[in-house]
Structures are given as structure tokens and as C-alpha cells.
Amino acid sequence: MSEPRHVAALDRVLELAALINTDLTRSLHALGLTPARTHLLWAVGRTGPATHRALATALDVSPRNITGLVDGLERDGFVAREPHPSDRRAMLVMLTARGAEVFHRMQADQQVFADLLFADMPPRRFASFVRGLDDVLAVLRTQIGSPELPDA
Amino acid sequence: MSEPRHVAALDRVLELAALINTDLTRSLHALGLTPARTHLLWAVGRTGPATHRALATALDVSPRNITGLVDGLERDGFVAREPHPSDRRAMLVMLTARGAEVFHRMQADQQVFADLLFADMPPRRFASFVRGLDDVLAVLRTQIGSPELPDA
DNA sequence: TATTGTTATACTCTATAACTATA
DNA sequence: TATAGTTATAGAGTATAACAATA
Numbered sequence: 001m002s003e004p005r006h007v008a009a010l011d012r013v014l015e016l017a018a019l020i021n022t023d024l025t026r027s028l029h030a031l032g033l034t035p036a037r038t039h040l041l042w043a044v045g046r047t048g049p050a051t052h053r054a055l056a057t058a059l060d061v062s063p064r065n066i067t068g069l070v071d072g073l074e075r076d077g078f079v080a081r082e083p084h085p086s087d088r089r090a091m092l093v094m095l096t097a098r099g100a101e102v103f104h105r106m107q108a109d110q111q112v113f114a115d116l117l118f119a120d121m122p123p124r125r126f127a128s129f130v131r132g133l134d135d136v137l138a139v140l141r142t143q144i145g146s147p148e149l150p151d152a
Numbered sequence: 153m154s155e156p157r158h159v160a161a162l163d164r165v166l167e168l169a170a171l172i173n174t175d176l177t178r179s180l181h182a183l184g185l186t187p188a189r190t191h192l193l194w195a196v197g198r199t200g201p202a203t204h205r206a207l208a209t210a211l212d213v214s215p216r217n218i219t220g221l222v223d224g225l226e227r228d229g230f231v232a233r234e235p236h237p238s239d240r241r242a243m244l245v246m247l248t249a250r251g252a253e254v255f256h257r258m259q260a261d262q263q264v265f266a267d268l269l270f271a272d273m274p275p276r277r278f279a280s281f282v283r284g285l286d287d288v289l290a291v292l293r294t295q296i297g298s299p300e301l302p303d304a
Numbered sequence: 305t306a307t308t309g310t311t312a313t314a315c316t317c318t319a320t321a322a323c324t325a326t327a
Numbered sequence: 328t329a330t331a332g333t334t335a336t337a338g339a340g341t342a343t344a345a346c347a348a349t350a
Binding site: 219 | 330331
Binding site for chain 2: 001002003005006007008009010012013014015016017019020021022023110111112113114115116117118119120121125126128129130131132133134135136137139140141143
């Protein structure tokens with residue numbers, strides 16, 4: 001097939017991904033966070049206290065990696081480790097007051113960012129754009145799986 | 153403002169960025185490449201032989217980092233270092249035969265991927281989707297260039 | 305015997321700073 | 328004095344493997 005317009009559209013999508021990544025990383029850096037640690041903070045913020053094991057599954061990384069990320073977040077005061085109430089092998093990772101505050105701040109920032117991105121787009125075009133996104137996501141999801149966070 | 157539909161659309165864009173990143177990284181891994189090394193390989197493939205200095209500017213990383221990336225690519229046979237013809241301090245990084253073959257292979261793969269993503273999208277929707285992408289990119293390009301927000 | 309999280313080890317990506325050879 | 332690339336050092340993120348405590 002090899003449609004030049006398809007390649008041009010993919011180039012735009014890749015540029016979009018790169019720009020969003022740059023913007024997000026910069027914002028996180030200002031909060032004292034890295035992308036990987038934020039990913040974990042976000043998972044705990046949305047789902048509540050979780051074991052290392054559950055987080056390793058949710059982030060699709062090794063359990064050893066979770067230890068390092070939690071070490072960093074704990075050192076900087078974003079999360080705390082607590083013993084699991086019923087399984088003495090396991091640890092529960094939960095947000096500190098500071099971690100919860102940063103999590104809510106990030107949620108608010110995301111709303112502001114979303115409005116900034118789309119506020120000036122004509123409504124019809126916005127609707128078409130979202131439908132196009134869903135089409136592309138449907139194709140991609142069939143190729144790749146997305147992990148879920150099991151219960152702690 | 154805080155339009156829930158804007159937030160939902162941003163969620164889709166973020167998922168799209170994550171899925172594409174996963175897919176790309178997986179493909180590169182099968183070729184024996186990492187994202188950072190591929191970035192350098194891609195730059196050399198498109199622009200031709202370049203000094204470390206030029207590559208550091210192009211990839212927006214430190215000169216030290218270029219040394220490491222070129223070390224890895226050279227060890228694996230994708231690029232070669234040659235002395236600069238007129239500046240004896242400088243090195244020129246160029247693709248080996250294998251590097252050039254992989255570069256062209258990646259270009260072909262990208263066309264296949266682009267067709268896969270968009271082939272089933274109705275033409276009108278595809279056109280609207282691309283216009284929406286351009287709108288969002290325009291906002292982001294001005295946003296990335298603008299000064300950082302001070303801590304609140 | 306299986307699972308949870310850790311220590312041990314190693315590789316990649318990234319940065320700054322000091323050093324060398326050249327310009 | 329300035330530039331190009333390197334070595335030295337450090338930290339983050341990632342992996343596998345071995346291990347201790349517990350299930």
C-alpha cells in the first residue's frame with residue numbers, strides 16, 4: 001500500500017508523543033519527580049495502597065525495580081511503606097500527605113493542560129479527532145496489551 | 153473551564169503515546185537496538201556522517217552521552233568512527249553497511265506501520281484527524297517554547 | 305513448595321566536571 | 328583561549344538471579 005499521507009500522519013503522531021513527553025517530564029521535574037516514580041505514584045494514588053507485587057504487575061516492570069522506585073519516593077517523602085495486615089512477607093505502599101497533595105495537584109494540572117490543548121479546536125473537529133483517536137487506539141490495542149492493577 | 157471531554161481526549165492521547173512507544177521499543181529490540189541508539193542511527197541515516205558535536209546538538213543530549221551511544225552502536229557494528237578530514241580533533245560518525253541496511257529496513261517498517269494504523273479509517277475522518285493533530289501540535293509547539301511556570 | 309521482597313550484579317541512558325589534543 | 332571528544336564520577340531505570348522470611 002504505502003500511502004504517503006499515512007506516513008505523514010504517523011510522523012505527526014510521533015511528534016505529538018515526543019512533545020507531550022517533553023512537557024510532562026518538565027512538569028514532573030519541577031515537582032521533584034521522575035517519569036517512572038510518577039507512574040508508581042499515580043498508580044497508588046488512583047488505586048490506593050498496593051503491594052510491591054501488585055505494582056510490579058501494574059507497571060509491567062520487575063519486582064526489583066519497584067523496590068528502587070519506592071526507595072526513591074520514600075526518601076523524598078512521597079510514599080510510605082507499611083506492613084501488610086495479613087501477610088507478613090508483604091509491604092503496602094501508600095501515599096504520604098505530601099504524596100497525596102502532589103497527586104491531586106497533578107490531576108488538576110492535567111485538567112488545565114487538557115483544556116489548553118483542546119479549547120481552541122472547533123467542536124466538530126474535536127469530535128472527529130476523538131473518533132480518529134479511538135480508531136487508531138483500536139488498531140494498536142489489538143497489537144499490544146495493557147496491564148491492570150490487581151488487588152493488594 | 154475543565155471540560156471532562158477534554159480530559160478524556162487527553163487520556164486517549166496519552167494512551168496512544170504509550171502504546172506507540174511500547175510498539176516501537178519492541179520492534180527496535182528485535183533489531184538489537186535501543187531507543188536512544190536508534191535516535192542517533194536515525195539522525196546519521198537521514199543527514200549523513202556527522203561529528204559528535206553535531207549529534208549532541210541534534211539529539212539535545214550532552215557530548216558525553218554521544219560517546220556512549222556511539223560506543224554501543226560501534227561495538228554492535230551499526231556505525232563506524234572516521235577521522236574528520238580537516239579537523240583532527242573531531243570524529244565523523246557514519247553508518248556501516250549493516251547500519252544502512254537496518255536504517256532502510258526501519259524506514260520500510262514505518263511505512264507498513266503507518267498503513268496498518270490508518271488503512272481502515274474512513275477518508276473524511278482521516279482528514280479531520282490530521283487537522284486535529286495539527287491543531288494540537290500548534291498549541292504544544294508554542295507551549296514547549298514558552299517559559300516554565302513558577303512553583304505555586 | 306511457592307511467594308514476597310530484598311541483596312547482588314550488570315547494562316543503558318543521562319548529567320557535570322576535569323582532562324587531552326587540537327584549533 | 329576556545330573547541331572536540333574523552334575519562335571520571337554519579338544517579339536513575341531496567342533486568343536476572345540468588346536468598347531469607349513467610350505462606
